[in-house]
Amino acid sequence: MKLTDFEVNKKGIITEILDNPVASKLMEYGILPGASFYVLNKASFNGPIFIRVGSNRIVLRRTEAAAVIVE
Amino acid sequence: MENFRRIALVGNPNVGKTSLFNKLCGLNQKTGNYPGVTIDKKRGQLQLADHKIEIIDLPGINSLYPNSGDEELVVNYLLNNSSEDFPDTIVMVVSALNLKRNLYLFDQLSDLGIPLILAINMTDLAEKRGIAIDAHLLSAELGVPVIKISARSEQGIDKLKQLLLPEAASVNKTIHYAEEDNRDLIHQFSKIIHCKNEYRAFLFLTQEFHFTTPELRRQRIDFINANEIDIRKWKVNESILRYRYLSAIVKRAVVIEKQNARDFTTKADKVLLHPVWGYAFFLLILFSIFQSVFWLAAYPMDWIDSAFSWFSGLVNDWMPEGYFSRLVTEGLIPGIGGVVIFVPQIAILFLLFSVLEESGYMPRIVYLMDRLMQRFGMSGKSIVPLISGFACAVPAIMSARTIENKKERLITILVTPLLTCSARIPVYVVVIALIVPDEMMGVFNARGIALMALYLLGALMAMIAAWVFHKLLKNEFKSYLILEMPEYLVPGLRNILISVWTSVRAFLWNAGKIIVATSIILFVLATNGLDDFKNAEKQVTETYTQLPADELQVLIAARQLETSFLGMIGRSIEPAIRPLGYDWKIGIAILSSLSAREVFVGTISTIYSIGSEEELKITDRLRQEKNSNTGLPVFTVATCVSLLLFYAFSLQCLSTVAVTYKETQSLRWTLIQFFYMTALAYFAALIAYQILS
Ligand SMILES: Nc1nc2c(ncn2[C@@H]2O[C@H](COP(=O)(O)OP(=O)(O)OP(=O)(O)O)[C@@H](O)[C@H]2O)c(=O)[nH]1
Ligand SMILES: [Mg+2]
Numbered sequence: 001m002k003l004t005d006f007e008v009n010k011k012g013i014i015t016e017i018l019d020n021p022v023a024s025k026l027m028e029y030g031i032l033p034g035a036s037f038y039v040l041n042k043a044s045f046n047g048p049i050f051i052r053v054g055s056n057r058i059v060l061r062r063t064e065a066a067a068v069i070v071e
Numbered sequence: 072m073e074n075f076r077r078i079a080l081v082g083n084p085n086v087g088k089t090s091l092f093n094k095l096c097g098l099n100q101k102t103g104n105y106p107g108v109t110i111d112k113k114r115g116q117l118q119l120a121d122h123k124i125e126i127i128d129l130p131g132i133n134s135l136y137p138n139s140g141d142e143e144l145v146v147n148y149l150l151n152n153s154s155e156d157f158p159d160t161i162v163m164v165v166s167a168l169n170l171k172r173n174l175y176l177f178d179q180l181s182d183l184g185i186p187l188i189l190a191i192n193m194t195d196l197a198e199k200r201g202i203a204i205d206a207h208l209l210s211a212e213l214g215v216p217v218i219k220i221s222a223r224s225e226q227g228i229d230k231l232k233q234l235l236l237p238e239a240a241s242v243n244k245t246i247h248y249a250e251e252d253n254r255d256l257i258h259q260f261s262k263i264i265h266c267k268n269e270y271r272a273f274l275f276l277t278q279e280f281h282f283t284t285p286e287l288r289r290q291r292i293d294f295i296n297a298n299e300i301d302i303r304k305w306k307v308n309e310s311i312l313r314y315r316y317l318s319a320i321v322k323r324a325v326v327i328e329k330q331n332a333r334d335f336t337t338k339a340d341k342v343l344l345h346p347v348w349g350y351a352f353f354l355l356i357l358f359s360i361f362q363s364v365f366w367l368a369a370y371p372m373d374w375i376d377s378a379f380s381w382f383s384g385l386v387n388d389w390m391p392e393g394y395f396s397r398l399v400t401e402g403l404i405p406g407i408g409g410v411v412i413f414v415p416q417i418a419i420l421f422l423l424f425s426v427l428e429e430s431g432y433m434p435r436i437v438y439l440m441d442r443l444m445q446r447f448g449m450s451g452k453s454i455v456p457l458i459s460g461f462a463c464a465v466p467a468i469m470s471a472r473t474i475e476n477k478k479e480r481l482i483t484i485l486v487t488p489l490l491t492c493s494a495r496i497p498v499y500v501v502v503i504a505l506i507v508p509d510e511m512m513g514v515f516n517a518r519g520i521a522l523m524a525l526y527l528l529g530a531l532m533a534m535i536a537a538w539v540f541h542k543l544l545k546n547e548f549k550s551y552l553i554l555e556m557p558e559y560l561v562p563g564l565r566n567i568l569i570s571v572w573t574s575v576r577a578f579l580w581n582a583g584k585i586i587v588a589t590s591i592i593l594f595v596l597a598t599n600g601l602d603d604f605k606n607a608e609k610q611v612t613e614t615y616t617q618l619p620a621d622e623l624q625v626l627i628a629a630r631q632l633e634t635s636f637l638g639m640i641g642r643s644i645e646p647a648i649r650p651l652g653y654d655w656k657i658g659i660a661i662l663s664s665l666s667a668r669e670v671f672v673g674t675i676s677t678i679y680s681i682g683s684e685e686e687l688k689i690t691d692r693l694r695q696e697k698n699s700n701t702g703l704p705v706f707t708v709a710t711c712v713s714l715l716l717f718y719a720f721s722l723q724c725l726s727t728v729a730v731t732y733k734e735t736q737s738l739r740w741t742l743i744q745f746f747y748m749t750a751l752a753y754f755a756a757l758i759a760y761q762i763l764s
Binding site for chain 2: 017019021022023024025026027028029030032033040041043044045046047048050054055056057058059060061063064
C-alpha cells in the first residue's frame with residue numbers, strides 16, 4: 001500500500017521506496033525500508049502528510065509519499 | 072599566528088548551532104525554532120588562554136548533498152579544503168532529541184577526514200524526556216571527543232571550550248557507505264582525480280558542484296559511463312548502509328526511559344493542525360498580532376508624542392532666538408520625534424514575531440499552507456519569508472534562500488515587499504488617524520480595523536502578483552517538500568529580548584540617520600530662496616494691511632515656504648502627483664522617503680512645523696493644514712486613501728532593492744520588481760483618488 005492511502009493515527013512499517021528523484025533525500029531523513037512510522041496528520045485539500053519515524057517528525061507532499069510503500 | 076584556530080559549527084538545521092555560537096562568542100545572532108534560520112556564514116571570536124579562536128556559524132544542512140542555496144554554501148565550504156578559510160576543527164552539533172538522524176551527517180563528515188568534536192545539544196530537554204545518552208560509549212564507538220551541552224542552560228559549555236584547544240584527531244574509517252563491489256571503483260576514481268580522501272572522491276562522483284571544473288566534469292561523466300554506475304542507487308545505498316551502521320551504535324548508547332510520556336507536541340498538533348481549527352487558529356494568531364500592535368502601543372505612543380512636543384517647547388524657551396534654534400525645534404526635533412513615537416509598535420511587533428518563531432509554530436504554517444501556496448507558484452516554505460515580510464522585507468527576502476525550487480524562490484522574492492512591513496506602520500498610523508475616528512466598532516477600535524484591512528490588502532495583492540508571475544514563468548524543475556518538524560519549545564526569554572532590542576536599534580538607527588540628514592537638508596532648503604522668498608514678507612504685509620499681526624505671521628510663513636528652494640522643487644514635481652490628490656508638500660515627503668518609507672513621517676512633520684510657532688502633535692498639525700489656493704483641508708479622505716494605497720504597493724526601500732539584487736543576482740528581476748510595484752502604487756492611488764474626490 002502507498003503511504004498516501006495509509007490512515008491517520010495508525011502505525012505501519014515502510015517496506016520499499018520506489019525509484020524516484022527524491023528517493024535518496026527521503027532516506028537521508030530516515031524514511032528507509034524497515035523503519036516503522038506513525039501517521040500524525042494529513043493536511044486537508046490534498047495537502048502534505050505528517051509522519052513520525054523514530055523520534056523524527058517529517059512532513060512530505062503526497063507526490064513524494066506516493067513513492068513510499070508501506071504496510 | 073601559531074595560537075590561532077578556526078572552528079566551524081556544523082550540524083543539521085535547528086539543532087542549536089547559533090545558540091551555541093552566541094554563547095561561545097557573546098554575540099546576538101538570530102535564532103528560532105524552525106529549520107533555516109541562519110542562511111549565511113557568520114564569524115565570531117573567542118579568546119581562550121593564549122589562543123585566539125575564530126568560530127564560524129553556518130546554516131544547517133541535512134547531508135552533504137545540498138538542495139538549496141544555504142545548504143550549498145555550507146557544502147562548498149566544507150569541500151574546499153584548500154581555502155584560506157578552511158576550519159582546523161569542526162564542532163558537529165547534534166540534538167539529543169534526534170540523535171540517530173543527526174549522526175547521519177556526522178558519519179558523512181567523519182569520512183571527509185576533518186578533525187571533529189561531537190557536541191550533543193539540548194541535553195536539558197533530553198533529561199526531561201527521559202532520554203539518557205552514554206557519551207563515553209559514543210566517544211569510543213565514533214572515535215571523537217563527545218560532550219553533552221545545553222546552549223540554553225549553558226551546561227557543558229566551559230568543558231567544550233577546553234576541548235577546542237588541543238589538536239583534535241581526524242577519524243580513519245574504512246569505507247562503509249558503499250557496497251563491497253563498488254569500493255574498488257571509488258578507489259579508482261579517487262586516483263583519477265588525484266583526491267586523497269575517498270569520500271570526497273565519492274561525493275565528486277555522485278554529484279556535480281558549482282565549482283566542478285570542466286576537466287573534472289568530463290572525468291566524472293567518462294567514469295560513470297565506462298563503469299555503468301547508477302548514481303541514484305549509490306546514493307540510496309549510502310543512506311541504507313550508514314543508517315544500519317548507526318542504528319547499532321545508537322541502540323547501545325541511548326536509553327529512553329518513558330517514551331512519549333507527556334508528549335505535548337503531538338497533543339498540541341492535534342488542535343493546531345486540525346483541518347478546520349488549525350486554519351482558524353492561524354488566522355486568529357495573525358489577527359491578534361496586528362491588533363496588539365495597534366492597541367498595546369497606543370499608550371506609550373501618546374506619551375512619547377506629548378513628551379516630544381513638550382521637549383521641543385522647552386528647547387525653544389531655552390535656546391536663543393535664531394536660525395540654529397529654529398533648525399533644532401522646527402527641523403530636527405519633529406523629524407526625530409516623528410519616528411521615535413513608533414518604537415513601541417515596532418517593539419511589540421518584533422516581540423510577538425519572535426515568540427512565534429521561537430515556539431516552533433512556523434513550520435506548522437508551512438504544513439497548513441503548502442497546498443494553497445503551490446496554486447500561486449510558491450511553496451509552503453515561502454510562508455517563512457512572507458510572514459517575516461510583515462516585519463521587514465530585507466531578512467525576509469534573504470530567508471527565501473531555503474526554497475529549493477528556483478521559480479518558487481523567485482516569485483517569493485518578488486512579492487514579499489508587498490506585505491506590510493514595519494516601516495509602513497508609521498505612515499499608516501498617521502494617515503489613518505486623519506480619516507478614521509477613534510471609535511469602537513463592537514469590541515474593536517475602528518482604527519485598528521483600518522490597519523488590519525491594510526495588512527489584508529498587502530497580503531491579497533502579494534497573492535495576486537504571485538499568481539500572475541506563476542502564469543508567466545515556466546518551471547524548469549519539479550518541486551518537492553520534505554520538512555522536519557521541531558518540537559514546540561517554550562521561547563527563551565533572552566532570545567526574545569535580544570530580537571526585540573536588535574530590531575528596535577536597527578529601526579532607530581537606520582531611520583534616524585536618514586531622518587537627521589533629511590530634516591537638516593529640508594530645513595535649509597525651506598528657509599532659503601531667491602528674490603521671491605526674500606520679498607515674501609514685504610509682499611504679504613503690503614497686500615493684507617488689515618489683518619491682525621498673528622494671522623499675518625501665518626500667511627508670511629506659508630508664503631515663504633512656497634517660494635523657498637524646497638517649494639520650488641515641490642512645485643516642479645506637483646504635476647506628476649496632483650492627479651493622485653497630493654500637494655507639493657506631500658510630494659516632497661514621498662520624494663524624501665524614496666530610500667526608506669518611515670522617513671515620510673519625519674519629513675511631513677518637519678515640513679509642516681517649519682514656520683509654525685506652536686508645538687503640536689503630528690496628526691493635529693496635519694489636520695489643520697489647509698491648501699493655500701483653495702483654503703480646503705489638504706488631507707481629505709480621497710487624498711488619504713490614495714496615500715495609503717500608494718504606500719501599500721510602492722517599493723520605497725533602497726535596502727530591499729539592494730537585497731533583491733544580491734539574492735537574485737539579476738538586474739532584470741530587480742528592475743521588474745521595482746517597476747511593477749511602482750506602477751501598481753501609482754495607478755491604485757490615481758484610481759482611488761479620482762473615484763473618491
Ligand atoms: N531547551 C533548549 N533549547 C535550545 C537549546 N539550544 C537551542 N535551543 C532552541 O532551539 C531552537 C533552535 O536554535 P538555533 O540556535 O536557532 O538553531 P540552529 O542550529 O542555528 O538552526 P538553523 O540556523 O536553522 O540551522 C531555538 O528556539 C533555541 O532557543 C538547548 O540547549 N536547550
Ligand atoms: Mg542557526
